[in-house]
Amino acid sequence: xSPSYADVLAAADRIAPHIHRTPVVTCAALDELCGxxxxxxxxxxxxxxxxxxxxxxxxxxxxxxxxAARGVATHSSxxxxxxxxxxxxxxxxxxxxxxxxxxxxxxxxxVAGYGAVIVPCEPTLAARxxxxxxxxxxxxxxxxxxxxxERIIAGQGTAALELAADAPGLDRVLCPxxxxxxxxxxxxxxxxxxxxVKVVGCEPDGADDTARSLAAGHRxxxxxxxxxxxxxxxxxxxxxxxxxxxxxxxxxxxxxxxVIAAMRLLFERAKLVVEPSGAIGLAAAVAHRRExxxxxxxxxxxxxxxxxxxxxxxxxxxxPCPTR
Amino acid sequence: xSPSYADVLAAADRIAPHIHRTPVVTCAALDELCGxxxxxxxxxxxxxxxxxxxxxxxxxxxxxxxxAARGVATHSSxxxxxxxxxxxxxxxxxxxxxxxxxxxxxxxxxVAGYGAVIVPCEPTLAARxxxxxxxxxxxxxxxxxxxxxERIIAGQGTAALELAADAPGLDRVLCPxxxxxxxxxxxxxxxxxxxxVKVVGCEPDGADDTARSLAAGHRxxxxxxxxxxxxxxxxxxxxxxxxxxxxxxxxxxxxxxxVIAAMRLLFERAKLVVEPSGAIGLAAAVAHRRExxxxxxxxxxxxxxxxxxxxxxxxxxxxPCPTR
Numbered sequence: 030x031s032p033s034y035a036d037v038l039a040a041a042d043r044i045a046p047h048i049h050r051t052p053v054v055t056c057a058a059l060d061e062l063c064g065x066x067x068x069x070x071x072x073x074x075x076x077x078x079x080x081x082x083x084x085x086x087x088x089x090x091x092x093x094x095x096x097a098a099r100g101v102a103t104h105s106s107x108x109x110x111x112x113x114x115x116x117x118x119x120x121x122x123x124x125x126x127x128x129x130x131x132x133x134x135x136x137x138x139x140v141a142g143y144g145a146v147i148v149p150c151e152p153t154l155a156a157r158x159x160x161x162x163x164x165x166x167x168x169x170x171x172x173x174x175x176x177x178x179e180r181i182i183a184g185q186g187t188a189a190l191e192l193a194a195d196a197p198g199l200d201r202v203l204c205p206x207x208x209x210x211x212x213x214x215x216x217x218x219x220x221x222x223x224x225x226v227k228v229v230g231c232e233p234d235g236a237d238d239t240a241r242s243l244a245a246g247h248r249x250x251x252x253x254x255x256x257x258x259x260x261x262x263x264x265x266x267x268x269x270x271x272x273x274x275x276x277x278x279x280x281x282x283x284x285x286x287x288v289i290a291a292m293r294l295l296f297e298r299a300k301l302v303v304e305p306s307g308a309i310g311l312a313a314a315v316a317h318r319r320e321x322x323x324x325x326x327x328x329x330x331x332x333x334x335x336x337x338x339x340x341x342x343x344x345x346x347x348x349p350c351p352t353r
Numbered sequence: 354x355s356p357s358y359a360d361v362l363a364a365a366d367r368i369a370p371h372i373h374r375t376p377v378v379t380c381a382a383l384d385e386l387c388g389x390x391x392x393x394x395x396x397x398x399x400x401x402x403x404x405x406x407x408x409x410x411x412x413x414x415x416x417x418x419x420x421a422a423r424g425v426a427t428h429s430s431x432x433x434x435x436x437x438x439x440x441x442x443x444x445x446x447x448x449x450x451x452x453x454x455x456x457x458x459x460x461x462x463x464v465a466g467y468g469a470v471i472v473p474c475e476p477t478l479a480a481r482x483x484x485x486x487x488x489x490x491x492x493x494x495x496x497x498x499x500x501x502x503e504r505i506i507a508g509q510g511t512a513a514l515e516l517a518a519d520a521p522g523l524d525r526v527l528c529p530x531x532x533x534x535x536x537x538x539x540x541x542x543x544x545x546x547x548x549x550v551k552v553v554g555c556e557p558d559g560a561d562d563t564a565r566s567l568a569a570g571h572r573x574x575x576x577x578x579x580x581x582x583x584x585x586x587x588x589x590x591x592x593x594x595x596x597x598x599x600x601x602x603x604x605x606x607x608x609x610x611x612v613i614a615a616m617r618l619l620f621e622r623a624k625l626v627v628e629p630s631g632a633i634g635l636a637a638a639v640a641h642r643r644e645x646x647x648x649x650x651x652x653x654x655x656x657x658x659x660x661x662x663x664x665x666x667x668x669x670x671x672x673p674c675p676t677r
Contacts, residue, residue: 052376054398073624074378293661300397300657302624333624337617343667 031272034221036183037214040087041190047086047119051075051188053195053327058298063314065321068196069295072188073303073333077111077139079260080188080211080331081175085112087184088173089120097122102170104150104157106132107260108332109175114145125170127160129153133336176208177266186214192327193223200324203310205331206230206239206280207261209269215329216276226327230273230280231313233258233288239265239273240280257285257341260306260332287312289341295330305341307331355596358545360507361538364411365514371410371443375399375512377519377651382622387638389645392520393619396512397627397657401435401463403584404512404535404655405499409436411508412497413444421446426494428474428481430456431584432656433499438469449494451484453477457660500532501590510538516651517547524648527634529655530554530563530604531585533593539653540600550651554597554604555637557582557612563589563597564604581609581665584630584656611636613665619654629665631655 051071059067072080089101100123103113110126117124124145128137129152137147150160165172174181188211189202202219206212209230216228232239233256242249242265251264265273288305291312295303310328314321339345375395383391396404413425424447427437434450441448448469452461453476461471474484489496498505512535513526526543530536533554540552556563557580566573566589575588589597612629615636619627634652638645663669 049379052378054376055373057400071624076381078624296626296659296661300395300402300626302620302626335620337620337664338667340661340664343662 030179031268032179032183032186032214032217034217036179037186037190037218037221040083040183041187043090044083044086044184044187048082049075050191053192054299054301056299059294059311062294063318063321063326065314065318065324065326067314068192068199068325068327069299069301070188070192070327070329071301073301073307073330077108077115078332078334079108079112080185080329081108081112082115083187084181084184084210084214085109085116085173086119088178088180089113089116091180092171096171100124100168100170101173102161102164102168103127103173103175104161105175106136108334110136110140111143113173114140114143118144123170125164125168127157127164129157176210176263177268179268181210182214182217182269182272184214185211186218188329189215189218190222192329193219193226196325196327198325199223199226199327201227201229201321202327202329203229203231203313204329205258205261205306205309206232206265206273207306208263209239209265209273211329211331212277213269213272216272220276227278228276229278229313231309232280232282233261233309234282234284236262237282240282242270243274243280257288258306258309260304261309281313281317283309283312283316287316291315293342301330302333302335303330304332304335307333354503355592356503356507356510356538356541358541360503361510361514361542361545364507365511367414368407368410368508368511372406373399374515377516378623378625380623383618383635386618387642387645387650389638389642389648389650391638392516392523392649392651393623393625394512394516394651394653395625397625397631397654401432401439402656402658403432403436404509404653405432405436406439407511408505408508408534408538409433409440409497410443412502412504413437413440415504416495420495424448424492424494425497426485426488426492427451427497427499428485429499430460432658434460434464435467437497438464438467442468447494449488449492451481451488453481500534500587501592503592505534506538506541506593506596508538509535510542512653513539513542514546516653517543517550520649520651522649523547523550523651525551525553525645526651526653527553527555527637528653529582529585529630529633530556530589530597531560531630532587533563533589533597535653535655536601537593537596540596544600551602552600553602553637555633556604556606557585557633558606558608560586561606564606566594567598567604581612582630582633584628585633605637605641607633607636607640611640615639617666625654626657626659627654628656628659631657
């Protein structure tokens with residue numbers, strides 16, 4: 030079942046008490062750079078530092094009491110893990126998060142800090158899926174997928190509802206696409222509340238499966254994706270792709286160097302900490318400034334979870350003085 | 354003449370079309386750390402990246418047409434320079450900014466980018482004042498001081514009006530103090546719109562002239578001030594001090610290490626780029642968490658102009674591998 034605009038509205042009501050209504054900020058320096066009026070939807074300021082709090086909260090609150098009592102489970106080393114852990118704690122139910130043993134300690138600590146049980150696994154997709162199956166079989170927990178799920182898609186779409194309300198008359202909205210939860214949700218939301226807006230997906234050129242899938246007319250998997258945008262490496266989801274194909278005006282691909290430059294611009298000029306995946310919309314806007322000229326452009330800054338010891342414009346810290 | 358609450362209200366009306374109404378954000382992780390509910394007033398998201406846009410805009414818009422036509426001048430290597438340059442450009446009048454030859458190229462470029470004339474001088478206070486006098490004598494420009502001025506104080510106070518409106522029922526507001534423009538303005542504003550709020554100044558312990566002045570009962574100069582908070586090194590102003598002495602509940606001093614830790618927390622948990630001077634309020638809140646416990650605390654994040662190549666928690670970049 031595809032989520033509808035009504036599902037997005039219902040999600041917005043459901044999650045409102047539990048998430049931040051994030052601000053939409055403007056920045057004259059960035060407007061000048063792009064020759065357009067930009068409206069930055071600050072999902073980096075969302076709970077757990079990313080829009081993922083919306084979908085996970087909607088999914089957990091959509092469960093019946095019986096389902097919820099069994100707890101929830103997922104596999105993720107990223108923002109969805111924290112988002113699901115937080116949403117489960119809010120509902121007072123257990124959460125099991127399958128995480129690869131290679132996940133950074135800081136991410137494990139964040140998930141554990143929300144009271145979730147971390148189940149370690151080998152760092153392969155097969156091991157993650159197998160471990161998750163075992164957890165679900167053993168505990169009876171409900172699997173909450175990171176993006177390929179109608180409750181998740183509807184939840185992620187609520188950010189665009191707020192953006193459209195706070196920045197009326199937009200011409201375009203630029204939105205990152207990895208698995209497609211945020212992009213599909215954004216497209217569904219805007220198709221209902223602001224149907225004149227063109228929704229554009231923004232994808233790393235090293236992980237361009239959505240762009241290729243749209244060109245082919247059917248879903249193609251990501252092949253050895255590589256990008257500084259660690260949140261955008263997954264292949265577009267089965268439920269996500271048809272919504273994107275039907276409702277999105279196109280996908281713009283962006284090289285990593287442009288993403289890093291945009292991330293630095295957001296720190297420097299907009300004073301916002303944004304992760305690479307979250308900066309890709311601005312990178313796309315800079316690259317496509319001719320098409321955007323004079324327009325009103327919404328950009329979803331999807332998250333802000335960054336390792337501050339390893340900012341991509343700084344030289345690597347490891348062993349700065351190797352013995353000669 | 355001391356600025357009154359009515360002056361702050363008039364300033365708010367005057368500058369509203371020209372500045373950002375900055376968001377007030379909350380962050381559960383920081384609340385937990387301080388055991389209080391924190392309301393972060395994001396003046397780092399203000400135009401020119403600092404609250405200084407408020408006072409400078411109010412001062413420039415308060416000039417008569419005849420005065421304004423002569424242009425404006427100041428000496429500053431910091432945020433006031435950019436703020437005055439921008440305010441002058443908005444009114445369509447010239448601005449002369451006296452800057453020490455040691456000012457970073459990026460700051461000179463920002464001021465020049467707003468169309469102001471940069472007048473270089475030796476990096477001493479005497480040279481700055483002398484050069485400014487010459488500029489004023491030569492051009493007839495109106496001197497707009499950075500903080501010791503009633504129009505500036507009234508303008509800076511407008512941030513607290515917005516904070517009180519967006520976060521009702523505050524117990525305390527924590528506010529950085531250098532020259533005292535923001536602190537005096539905040540105190541005047543809250544004395545009118547939220548008189549139950551205790552206003553606390555936050556000062557680096559290496560530049561604690563305001564704390565010492567309050568203890569002495571009269572203004573004492575800063576002596577060889579040293580702090581990572583480069584915006585808070587100046588001595589408290591002549592017009593600022595009596596307002597602070599009358600209206601402020603106290604001043605809390607903070608060591609630099611605590612400021613740097615708070616700055617990193619703001620990047621990491623609140624996803625906000627804040628300069629050291631702007632992070633001092635959070636540093637004070639962490640240090641005084643027992644006094645704040647259970648309360649509602651406003652914190653003014655005064656600015657976000659940071660050199661992203663030299664974040665204070667990272668090792669210095671210069672010559673990382675000296676020859677042995």
